[in-house]
Amino acid sequence: MINLESLEDKNIRFMERIEAGEKIEADDWMPDEYRNVLIKLISMHGISEIMGALPEKEWVPKAPTLKRKLGIMAKVQDEMGHGQLLLRVTEDLIKPLGRTREDIMEDLFTGRLKFHNVFHMEAPTWGDAGLIGWLIDGAAIITQTNMLNASYGPYARALKRICAEEVFHAQHGEAIILALAEGTDDQKKMVQEAVDRWWEPLLMFFGPGDAKATGSSKQDVTAKYRIRSKSNEELRQDFFTKYVPRILSIGLTIPDSTMLYDQKQDKWVYQQPDWEKFKEIVKNKGPKSQERLRLRELSYENNEWVREALAQSEEAI
Amino acid sequence: MTELGTPSFKKTVVELLYQLADDDFILACRGSEWLGLAPHIEEDVAFSSISQDTMGHAAMFYGLLEQLGEGNMDELSHAREGSQRKNAVLCEIPNGTGHYLKEPRYDWAFTVVRQFYYSIAKKIKLESLKQSAYEPLAHAAVKINMELHYHILHWTVWFKQLILSGGEAKQRMLEAIIRVEQEFGDVCSLGPLSAEMANLKLIDKEDVLLERFHNSVKPVFHTLSIPYKGSFGYRSGRGRFGEHTQELQHALTTLTEVYRTDPAAAW
Numbered sequence: 001m002i003n004l005e006s007l008e009d010k011n012i013r014f015m016e017r018i019e020a021g022e023k024i025e026a027d028d029w030m031p032d033e034y035r036n037v038l039i040k041l042i043s044m045h046g047i048s049e050i051m052g053a054l055p056e057k058e059w060v061p062k063a064p065t066l067k068r069k070l071g072i073m074a075k076v077q078d079e080m081g082h083g084q085l086l087l088r089v090t091e092d093l094i095k096p097l098g099r100t101r102e103d104i105m106e107d108l109f110t111g112r113l114k115f116h117n118v119f120h121m122e123a124p125t126w127g128d129a130g131l132i133g134w135l136i137d138g139a140a141i142i143t144q145t146n147m148l149n150a151s152y153g154p155y156a157r158a159l160k161r162i163c164a165e166e167v168f169h170a171q172h173g174e175a176i177i178l179a180l181a182e183g184t185d186d187q188k189k190m191v192q193e194a195v196d197r198w199w200e201p202l203l204m205f206f207g208p209g210d211a212k213a214t215g216s217s218k219q220d221v222t223a224k225y226r227i228r229s230k231s232n233e234e235l236r237q238d239f240f241t242k243y244v245p246r247i248l249s250i251g252l253t254i255p256d257s258t259m260l261y262d263q264k265q266d267k268w269v270y271q272q273p274d275w276e277k278f279k280e281i282v283k284n285k286g287p288k289s290q291e292r293l294r295l296r297e298l299s300y301e302n303n304e305w306v307r308e309a310l311a312q313s314e315e316a317i
Numbered sequence: 318m319t320e321l322g323t324p325s326f327k328k329t330v331v332e333l334l335y336q337l338a339d340d341d342f343i344l345a346c347r348g349s350e351w352l353g354l355a356p357h358i359e360e361d362v363a364f365s366s367i368s369q370d371t372m373g374h375a376a377m378f379y380g381l382l383e384q385l386g387e388g389n390m391d392e393l394s395h396a397r398e399g400s401q402r403k404n405a406v407l408c409e410i411p412n413g414t415g416h417y418l419k420e421p422r423y424d425w426a427f428t429v430v431r432q433f434y435y436s437i438a439k440k441i442k443l444e445s446l447k448q449s450a451y452e453p454l455a456h457a458a459v460k461i462n463m464e465l466h467y468h469i470l471h472w473t474v475w476f477k478q479l480i481l482s483g484g485e486a487k488q489r490m491l492e493a494i495i496r497v498e499q500e501f502g503d504v505c506s507l508g509p510l511s512a513e514m515a516n517l518k519l520i521d522k523e524d525v526l527l528e529r530f531h532n533s534v535k536p537v538f539h540t541l542s543i544p545y546k547g548s549f550g551y552r553s554g555r556g557r558f559g560e561h562t563q564e565l566q567h568a569l570t571t572l573t574e575v576y577r578t579d580p581a582a583a584w
Contacts, residue, residue, distance in 0.1 A: 050358065057352045060420055061568075064575040064584035065391045066376045073349055073372060077365035086356045086476050102481070126584075128574045176584075186580050291418075298421065299354035306356040309486035313478050 018226050023153035026092040037221050038152055039093050040081075046086030047108055048116040052136075053079045054292045055119060059129035071172050075133060078165045085162070089154045109297055111284050118201045120286025127180055127194035133173020135198060135243060139205050141166045142238050151226040180252040188251070195247065196255045201274040204237065204281075207232040213275040242270040329513045330451045331385060332403070336508060336557060337442075338378030339404035342394055343565070345372035347408065350417035356425055363471060367432075369390075370464045377457050384453065395576040399566045405503040406556040407431060409565040429479060430497045431471040431529060434534070438504050440465045441529045442520065450518040469533055473537065475584060481533035481542045491543065501549035505530065508557030 005013075011031055016023065024030055053076045063069040093099055107113035118136050123129060144163050150156040181193040201278060209232055210219075222228045230238070244261075247254060259270045280286070284293060320325050348368030355361040379390035387393060410431075413423035443465060448457035479486045504525050507514055515522040532548050538545035554560035575584070 003434065017559055050353070053353050053361075057349075060352060061348045061417070061572050062345050062574045064395070066372070066379065066394055068371055068584060070369065073345075073365060073369040076352055077362060077369060080353070080358060080361045080365060084362055179583055182583075184579060186579065187582060188447060293420070295353060295418070299356075299423075302422050303356040303425055305485050305489065309482035309484070310356075312482045312484070312486075314572075 016175060017241060018151050021226075022151075023156065024151050025153050033221065035093055036095075038155065038226070039090060040218070041227065042086055042093070042155055043090045043104055043107075043113055043223065044085050044115065046090055047104065047113055047274060048119060049079050049083035049086060051108075051115040051292060051296070052119045053083070054295060055121070055288070056129060056132055059126060062126065063129070064126065065202065065273060068176065070177075072129065075169050075172050078169065082158075082162045082165070084156045089158055092154065101231040104261065105296075105300060109293065109300075114282045114284075117204045117278055117281045117286070118198075119292070120284070120289040121198070121201050122280045122287050124140075125190050126176075127190035128197065130173050130176030130180060130191065130200050133169050133172070135195075135202055136176045136205070137166050137169040137173060138243060139202060139239055142235050142242070144208065146230050146235060147228045149226075155227075178250065181252065192252055195252050199255050200273045200277075202239075203236065203270070204275075204278045206236040208275055208278070209233040209236075237267055240270070244268070258266050271281040320561055326451075326517055328511050329517055329519060330454065331382065331400075331508045332508060333389060333514055334378050334382050334385075334454070335403040336405075338382065338393070338502075339402045339556075340408050340435075340439075341371045341375035343404045343568065344408040344431075345369075345375060346568060347410075348432075350412055350421070351423060351428065353416075354421055354423055363542070367468050371526075374461045374464075377461065381453055381457060391576070391582070395573045396580060399489065399561050399569055400559050402556070402565060402569075403508065403559070404556050404561075404565075405500070405506070406545065406551070406553045406560070406562060406565075407497065407500040407504050408435070409556070409562060409568060410500070410553070411564050411568075424493070426479065426486070426493040427496060428579060429472060429475045430490065430493040432468075433476045434497050434501060435504060436465060436468045436472050436532050438501075438526075438530055440469060441526050441533065444529075445521040445526060448518075449520060454519070469523065476537070477541060481545065486550050498546065498548065499552040501551045502551045503554070503556050505549060506551075506555065506557045524583065547554075 002273070010029055014024075014029065014031060014034070024034075049272050056072060056076050056079070060072050063072045087101060087104065090104060094100070094103070104113060108115070118132075123132060141163060144166065145160050146155060148163065151158065177191055180187040207219075219231055221230075223231075240261075244254065244259075256271045259268065259269075262269050281289070284290065321330075334498075338517060345368045348371060351361075351368075352365055353361060355364050375394065376390065379393045383390045387457065400404055413421065415421040415423075440462065442464040443458045447455055447462065448549055450456040480490050481487075493499075507520065507522060507523050511523050514520050520526075531545075535545050535547070553562050
C-alpha cells in the first residue's frame with residue numbers, strides 16, 4: 001500500500017509522539033528541523049569532548065604523582081570515549097544526508113562545526129587541570145542531566161552513560177583541588193588563580209540567557225522537541241547553587257564582587273560575562289583555538305597513510 | 318620462601334624491579350603523548366587504555382620497590398635522574414618529531430612495531446615471573462599478565478593489518494621493524510645481574526626468554542610472508558647499564574615538572 005500521508009500529517013503525528021513522551025529512534029521518520037537541531041547539538045557535544053581532551057592532555061605527562069597520572073589518564077580516556085559514542089550517534093543522523101565522519105572532521109577544521117567555549121582557553125597550571133575536572137565537568141553534569149530524558153533515544157542513552165562517568169571526573173577534579181586548597185601557600189595561590197581564570201568561561205559555558213545576548217539561540221527549538229527542559233539561565237543558576245557554597249567553603253573567593261543571592265527574586269545576581277568575547281571565542285578566535293585545531297589537523301594529515309591502508313584492507317575483506 | 322635476609326637476593330630483586338618499573342613508566346608516558354593524535358578516535362580510546370594499564374603496572378612495580386625500602390613510589394618514579402633509570406632505551410625513544418603539544422609528527426608505524434614487540438617480550442617475562450622466587454613479584458605478574466593478553470591482541474591486529482595492506486603502509490612498517498630491532502637487544506637484556514637473577518630463580522635466563530620471543534614472533538612474520546631476521550642490537554645504548562639518550566632527560570623534565578616545584582608537598 002502506498003503511504004499517502006502528507007508531510008503535514010507526519011509532522012502532526014511526530015509531535016504527538018514527542019508530547020506523549022515517546023522516544024524517537026535513528027530509523028524513525030523525523031522532521032528536518034528536528035534532525036538538524038540534533039545534528040548540531042550532538043556533533044558539537046561530541047567534538048567538544050574530543051577537543052576537550054586536548055587542554056587536559058597537556059597535563060597527563062606532567063601530573064605530579066603516579067596516582068594523579070593514572071587518574072588523569074583515565075579521565076581523558078573517558079572523554080575520548082564520550083566523543084566516540086556521540087560521533088556514532090551523529091553518524092546515524094547524518095547518514096540519510098549522505099554525510100560521514102570525514103565530513104564532521106572537515107567541518108571542525110573549516111570552523112563550521114564549533115566546540116565549547118571552555119576548550120578554547122588556556123590551562124597553564126596543574127591547578128587548571130584540577131579545576132577543569134571539578135567545575136567544567138561539574139557544569140557539564142548539570143547541562144547533560146537536563147537532557148537525560150531527551151526525546152531522541154540514542155542521545156538520551158549515551159548521556160546516561162556519559163553522566164555516570166562525569167561524576168567520577170568531577171570527583172577526580174575535586175580531589176586535586178582539595179589537595180591544593182589544603183596545601184602550601186603556592187598551591188593555594190595556584191588554585192585561586194585557576195578559579196579567577198575560569199570564572200568567566202564557566203558562566204559562558206551555559207550559553208546566553210536569551211538570543212539578545214549573542215543574536216541567536218536554539219533554546220526554543222530544543223524545548224519544543226523535548227530535547228532539554230531547562231533554559232540556559234536556569235542551568236547557570238543551578239550551577240551557582242551547587243558550586244558557589246563549595247568554592248567558598250574551601251577558602252577560595254569568587255572573582256565577582258557584585259555576586260549575591262537575592263532572596264526576594266530567589267536567584268543569584270552576578271556580573272554578566274562579555275558575550276561579544278564569547279562570540280569571538282567560539283568562532284575559533286580564543287587564546288588556544290588555533291593551536292588545538294592545529295594538533296587535530298596535523299594528526300589527521302600525518303595519519304592519512306594509515307586511513308588509506310585501513311580502507312584498502314576493508315576493501316580486501 | 319623469600320630470602321630477603323640475604324643482601325644479594327634483595328639487590329637482585331631490586332635491580333629487576335627497577336627495569337620492569339622504568340620500562341613501563343616511560344613507555345606509558347610515550348603512549349600518553351599520542352592522546353588525541355591517534356589515527357582515529359576509536360584508537361585514541363584503545364591506546365589510552367593500554368597506556369593507562371601500563372602506567373598501572375609501573376605503579377605496581379614501584380610499589381614493590383617501596384615495600385623493599387627503596388623509597389616512596391612517587392619519588393622513585395619522579396625524582397630519579399636519567400642516569401639512574403634502568404629502562405630499555407627503546408622505551409624512551411620519542412614517537413616522532415616535534416613536541417606532544419607543538420607540531421607533533423608522530424610515527425604510527427614505529428609505535429605499532431615498538432608496542433607489538435614490547436608487549437610480546439613483556440608477556441614472556443611475565444610468564445616466567447609467575448614462577449619467581451620472590452613471591453610478591455610472582456603475584457603481581459599474575460595480575461599484569463591478564464591485561465597483557467589484550468594488549469598483544471590489539472597490537473597484533475595493527476601489525477598484521479598495516480603490513481597486509483601493502484604499499485606505503487607495508488614499506489613504513491618494514492622500516493620500523495628495522496629500527497625497532499636495532500634497539501631491541503636492550504629490551505631483552507636483564508642487565509648486569511642477569512646471571513644472578515636466573516641463579517636465584519627470579520626469572521629465566523636471558524637466552525631462554527629470547528628463544529621464546531623468537532618462537533612467538535616468527536610465525537606472525539611467516540603468515541605475513543615477510544622475512545624474520547631476529548637479530549637485535551643496542552644502537553642507542555644499554556639502558557639496563559644506565560646508558561640513555563638525551564631524549565630521556567627531556568621527557569623526565571616534562572614528566573616531573575609539577576612534582577619538582579615542591580617534592581615535599583601533598584599533590
